[in-house]
Each structure stands twice: as structure tokens, then as C-alpha cells.
Amino acid sequence: MPLHFSIPFCPVFGFNPGKSPPIPPAMRFFVFLTLCLCAVQARGQYEISLKLPRSNFMALEGITATVQITNRSGTTAVLGGPGRADWLSFEILSGAGNSLAQMDVDGSDLLQVPAGGTVQQKVVVTNAYAPADMGNYAIKARILDSKSGTHYESDRTRFSIIDxxxxxxxxxxxxxxxxxxxxxxxxxxxxxxxxxxxxxxxxxxxxxxxxxxxxxxxxxxxxxxxxxxxxxxxxxxxxxxxxxxxxxxxxxxxxxxxxxxxxxxxxxxxxxxxxxxxxxxxxxxxxxxxxxxxxxxxxxxxxxxxxxxxxxxxx
Incomplete structure (x- = not known):
């Protein structure tokens, strides 16, 4: 049995109850533009880059990643602190993009990043999980903005394990x-x-x-x-x-x-x-x-x- 949805009357666009009129092209463009601007604004709060010392590693070798975070929010960013959630984490993925492990970094120390400022963190990302099998992998960093509760991610950095x-x-x-x-x-x-x-x-x-x-x-x-x-x-x-x-x-x-x-x-x-x-x-x-x-x-x-x-x- 087909499903029917009713749309309330709208005096602006003249929607009638019981009908599903097409959205005007101008409205579709406005909604699309609004969503794009929101996405750009969310991504633009922080610039996050993740680097590895090289692209190939031995199986079970400790891997140190360098995360660089630039605050583009226009105000001082507060990351972590006593009693707050850990603000930095890493996720290791398989070559196919499947999540293998996630590691949270202790964020009990308060970190303040001034507007336009940049900080670096070096972390041994294999302390919680070290790939043992040969193959291709990827890793990405994720930070939590304590003020807004929003997560921001870096691009994936790819690496290979050989033995x-x-x-x-x-x-x-x-x-x-x-x-x-x-x-x-x-x-x-x-x-x-x-x-x-x-x-x-x-x-x-x-x-x-x-x-x-x-x-x-x-x-x-x-x-x-x-x-x-x-x-x-x-x-x-x-x-x-x-x-x-x-x-x-x-x-x-x-x-x-x-x-x-x-x-x-x-x-x-x-x-x-x-x-x-x-x-x-x-x-x-x-x-x-x-x-x-x-x-x-x-x-x-x-x-x-x-x-x-x-x-x-x-x-």
C-alpha cells in the first residue's frame, strides 16, 4: 500500500495540505548553499594535519605521529582540562577503510590555543594497537572542541607495514x-x-x-x-x-x-x-x-x- 504524506499549508510558497509540490529551484539553491556554508564553517574552525616520519614501517614497530592544530575559530580555543573528556584521539584503519582501533590521548592537562595560533603534539600512536600483518593502513587524528562539543578530523595519512x-x-x-x-x-x-x-x-x-x-x-x-x-x-x-x-x-x-x-x-x-x-x-x-x-x-x-x-x- 503506497504511503502518503501531507504537507501543511504555507502562505509563502502556497503549499496545500495533502499535496507534495516541488521545491522551487531558487529554494533548492538556497538550502544547498546554506548547507555548504555550514560545512565549511565547521571544518574551518581548526586546521588539522597529521604526519608520519615515513610511509613504510616494520611490523610491530612503534610509530610516532605529529599532529599540528591551527585555531581558525577567531577566539581562544580551550582543549581538554581536568574533569573534561580527552580531546585528542587517533583511529587506525585498514586499507579498505575499516576501523581497526582507536586510541584516546590523556587530555587532563588544559591546552589553550590563541586565535590563529598553532600547536604540535607528538604521540606514539601504536601504544594501544600496533599493526602486525603486512599490508596498507591509514590513520587519522580527531580533536574535541571542549566548548562546543564538536569533533574535528584530519585527513587520512596512509602507511604500509612490511616484514x-x-x-x-x-x-x-x-x-x-x-x-x-x-x-x-x-x-x-x-x-x-x-x-x-x-x-x-x-x-x-x-x-x-x-x-x-x-x-x-x-x-x-x-x-x-x-x-x-x-x-x-x-x-x-x-x-x-x-x-x-x-x-x-x-x-x-x-x-x-x-x-x-x-x-x-x-x-x-x-x-x-x-x-x-x-x-x-x-x-x-x-x-x-x-x-x-x-x-x-x-x-x-x-x-x-x-x-x-x-x-x-x-x-
Whole structure:
């Protein structure tokens, strides 16, 4: 049975009860224009951009996103604060656009953005959910305007998760006195080749369940010289690898997967640095010249290091 709707009489347009007259073209244009202006005004309150450091990542690698927010409302914007809802969140989506996870960032600290002002937030967006499967993904940021209760979103930023077989693996037991002492673990080193760079990654794996416990980047990698890799007497992973021309990185990874040390050496003086193991199983670096790329340039000569301006890219 067909449905009938009645429209009340309107003295302006002459609508009669029981009839459904067409909307005049001028009226349709007015409604369309009004809706467009409302949408532009809502989107124009804030300019939100989301950036990732690159477009390709290793599976389960921590990903840090940078969100930039510009206030275009014309008045001071108040975001978050004690007792208010979290104002910043992220949503990770599959390549097909399906929502996979959402992460809310603690917004208990009040943030005021003056009219025309811009703020930046850096957040590790994989703390709540880290993609483990290879494929294409997307992420977007969402902010909540505490005053109006309106949500605003950034455009989607796309990224890919890739994985590969390790170049080196070694099983070990967690030493006494540490958490999970006696548990079987495995170190794995991976070479990650991106569009314009090559990096060395370390991964800690539960040797019994094959669960990947930790994955992160050690630094840029040059394969002119093969990395030196060994375990010391404390079952720490020691890796000496070439980061770029004349620069070598020495990394020590603890049995819990955390980075215990990262130092840099140059081969421009005293030759190429090499790892040596003492009779007690300790590792030391012979040759090369130690330098700290984070030292201010003014102190470089005092400590015998290189100026920060010569810091290798990606370190």
C-alpha cells in the first residue's frame, strides 16, 4: 500500500495540505548553499594535519605521529582540562577503510590555543594497537572542541607495514635477577630497505611462543662492512655496524629488549673500530674515535668529538 504524506499549508510558497509540490529551484539553491556554508564553517574552525616520519614501517614497530592544530575559530580555543573528556584521539584503519582501533590521548592537562595560533603534539600512536600483518593502513587524528562539543578530523595519512626474514638470530636465556629469569628468548636482526634508505632493526622474540615482544630501529645501515654481532657474558646483544661513510654505530640491547647503549665511532682517525671480547666475556671497542653527535658544537673540540653539524642523517 503506497504511503502518503501531507504537507501543511504555507502562505509563502502556497503549499496545500495533502499535496507534495516541488521545491522551487531558487529554494533548492538556497538550502544547498546554506548547507555548504555550514560545512565549511565547521571544518574551518581548526586546521588539522597529521604526519608520519615515513610511509613504510616494520611490523610491530612503534610509530610516532605529529599532529599540528591551527585555531581558525577567531577566539581562544580551550582543549581538554581536568574533569573534561580527552580531546585528542587517533583511529587506525585498514586499507579498505575499516576501523581497526582507536586510541584516546590523556587530555587532563588544559591546552589553550590563541586565535590563529598553532600547536604540535607528538604521540606514539601504536601504544594501544600496533599493526602486525603486512599490508596498507591509514590513520587519522580527531580533536574535541571542549566548548562546543564538536569533533574535528584530519585527513587520512596512509602507511604500509612490511616484514622480512632476519639476517641473524640467536637464542638465549634471561639471566637471574631479571624479570622472567630463565625464560627462553631470541634476538633477531633485520635489514629494512625503504625507498631511499636502509636501516638495521632489532627484534626480541619469545623463543617458546614465537611472540614478538619488541621491535625497533637501531639506525641507518651501510653494508660496505658486515656488522659485527655477538652476545656478552650478560646475554646482552652487541652490534657494531656501519651507519654511513666513516661512521659506525655500536648498540647494546638488554635481555628485556630495551636499548642499553648506542654510541658512535669514526674511522677517520685510528682506523676502523672493531669489537673485541675480553677473557671475562665483556665487549670493548678497539680503534676508531668515539664522538657524540648530540654534543653542542662549541664543546666538540674540548671532548675530541665531531660537531653536531656533522651528525649523520637518521641517527
Amino acid at each position: 622480512n626474514k632476519p639476517m641473524w638470530e640467536r637464542s638465549f636465556g634471561v639471566p637471574e635477577g631479571m624479570k622472567d629469569a630463565g625464560a627462553a628468548r631470541r634476538y633477531a636482526l633485520h635489514i629494512f630497505r625503504d625507498f631511499d634508505s636502509t636501516s638495521l632493526y632489532v627484534r626480541l622474540i619469545d623463543d617458546r611462543t614465537e611472540t614478538r615482544l619488541n621491535t625497533y630501529r637501531l639506525g641507518p645501515l651501510s653494508m660496505i662492512h658486515d656488522p659485527q654481532i655477538t652476545l656478552d657474558s650478560q646475554n646482552q646483544l652487541n652490534v657494531l655496524f656501519m651507519a654511513q661513510a666513516h661512521v659506525f654505530a655500536y648498540a647494546v640491547v638488554a635481555p628485556d629488549g630495551k636499548l642499553a647503549k648506542l654510541a658512535y665511532y669514526s674511522d677517520e682517525k685510528n682506523g676502523r673500530p672493531m669489537m673485541q671480547q675480553t677473557d671475562k666475556g665483556l665487549i670493548q671497542i678497539a680503534g676508531g674515535e668515539y664522538f657524540d653527535p648530540n654534543k653542542p658544537e662549541g664543546n666538540a673540540k674540548k671532548v675530541g668529538g665531531k660537531p653536531v653539524s656533522k651528525r649523520p642523517p637518521g641517527l
